[in-house]
Amino acid sequence: MRYISTRGQAPALSFEEVVLTGMASDGGLYVPEDVPPLSHDDLAAMAGLSYAEIAFRVMKPYVNGEIDDATFRGIVEEAYATFSHDAVVPLNQLDANHFLLELFHGPTLAFKDVALQLLGRILDHFLQKRGERAVIMGATSGDTGSAAIEGCRHCDNLDIFILHPYQRVSEVQRRQMTTVLADNVFNVAIEGNFDDAQAMVKASFADQGFLDGTRLVAVNSINWARIMAQIVYYVASAVALGAPHRQVSFCVPSANFGNVFAGYMAKRMGLPVKQFIIATNANDILHRTLADNDFSKQALVATLAPSMDIVVSSNFERLLFEAYERDGSAVKALLERFQSEPSALAEAPLARLRESFASHSVSDATILEVIREAHHRTQEILDPHTATGYRAAERARADATTPVITLATAHPAKFAEAVVKAGFPGVPLPPHMDDLLEREERYTVLPAELSAVQQFVAENRR
Numbered sequence: 001m002r003y004i005s006t007r008g009q010a011p012a013l014s015f016e017e018v019v020l021t022g023m024a025s026d027g028g029l030y031v032p033e034d035v036p037p038l039s040h041d042d043l044a045a046m047a048g049l050s051y052a053e054i055a056f057r058v059m060k061p062y063v064n065g066e067i068d069d070a071t072f073r074g075i076v077e078e079a080y081a082t083f084s085h086d087a088v089v090p091l092n093q094l095d096a097n098h099f100l101l102e103l104f105h106g107p108t109l110a111f112k113d114v115a116l117q118l119l120g121r122i123l124d125h126f127l128q129k130r131g132e133r134a135v136i137m138g139a140t141s142g143d144t145g146s147a148a149i150e151g152c153r154h155c156d157n158l159d160i161f162i163l164h165p166y167q168r169v170s171e172v173q174r175r176q177m178t179t180v181l182a183d184n185v186f187n188v189a190i191e192g193n194f195d196d197a198q199a200m201v202k203a204s205f206a207d208q209g210f211l212d213g214t215r216l217v218a219v220n221s222i223n224w225a226r227i228m229a230q231i232v233y234y235v236a237s238a239v240a241l242g243a244p245h246r247q248v249s250f251c252v253p254s255a256n257f258g259n260v261f262a263g264y265m266a267k268r269m270g271l272p273v274k275q276f277i278i279a280t281n282a283n284d285i286l287h288r289t290l291a292d293n294d295f296s297k298q299a300l301v302a303t304l305a306p307s308m309d310i311v312v313s314s315n316f317e318r319l320l321f322e323a324y325e326r327d328g329s330a331v332k333a334l335l336e337r338f339q340s341e342p343s344a345l346a347e348a349p350l351a352r353l354r355e356s357f358a359s360h361s362v363s364d365a366t367i368l369e370v371i372r373e374a375h376h377r378t379q380e381i382l383d384p385h386t387a388t389g390y391r392a393a394e395r396a397r398a399d400a401t402t403p404v405i406t407l408a409t410a411h412p413a414k415f416a417e418a419v420v421k422a423g424f425p426g427v428p429l430p431p432h433m434d435d436l437l438e439r440e441e442r443y444t445v446l447p448a449e450l451s452a453v454q455q456f457v458a459e460n461r462r
């Protein structure tokens, strides 16, 4: 198994190289050259297996023997032992055939833990083997930084620096990052906004001279290993509901498209999926593209589901590559045009997408209405991201008889503001986090100056 770029011009890489690399040198994203099949018998044999065992079987062909089986099994088991539910990602039945897949039982209460608990350990393994160390840098407006930190805190060969905008992150989200006191974790509060922080991270990746040759690694959702880890829960949940003997549909609250692209990969491997429903908030580029072929950027809107606030969906490029039948130059031309002007997909690729995907966009007012309505009907309190999915599943499902699984991407306690706005008294943090507000914090405040940040990273990496 090798990995190739969606823009067709970068060299093909091994699994190890692709995990350490991030974006391809031609500006594209890496995808597997072949799709490893999951046969009817493979799926049937997964009935009743543990999540970790299913994970090992689904991911093994992508790892391609580059980590020996016993070691990889150990990595997978360790990663998912950090989840507080024995099922790792339990299914919760809401009514006759609408299910929630609870992806929020990891250390930071959101689905990104599923991928980042694994990615940190895989990176650490490869670095150890190579006798190298690496630095991770990332910017966060609150949510993803903590999942990256939790994924790397035990990794001896990694130092992680997460930049957040000083005093512009909610207290719970800040503390989820700053109360991790491990020696290799550095929280930097930038005297500026999120865009300032992100610009400094981008500039650091573009010119890594300040690190004297130490590798800088990206753990954002363009890293292939994150997609790979997410394929697993589509397979595990469909098998739990009767695959390969029964079809299911999935509804996915979406932003950068990493999550739902993993579902698409599961389908390509052989999972019987009837339909993927893409839920968006008011930042609806995915919905506009699918419904109206309006592939254009629009101004960012701050919504009640902030982890879905995006202008461009970075991983959509991976799906376009398939829709354009792996024509890297067509993808490159489309995406270059899209940077500067409103665009549209060609007819045949759009038709291909519409065979598998439907979409629905949900406003803030509707998010609040859905939180109340879902509670009334099911006694569940949904987080605002999951609420977009709940509504989209009901509005866009192809039929009422195929079970639909809505991905619950965050725990409601993590986004209590929306829950309170919907009229509820708030949601307590789960037991393992109930002393979060008393824990010791550690972070460094720096001016929004690239040289100050780079000097801090260079001096503090171990």
Ligand SMILES: *Cc1c(COP(=O)(O)O)cnc(C)c1O
Pocket: 110, 111, 112, 143, 221, 253, 254, 255, 256, 257, 258, 259, 260, 307, 308, 385, 409, 410
């Ligand atoms: C990141 C995130 C999403 C969006 O996932 P993508 O893979 O970017 O589409 C949705 N909900 C929550 C809670 C998230 O943290």
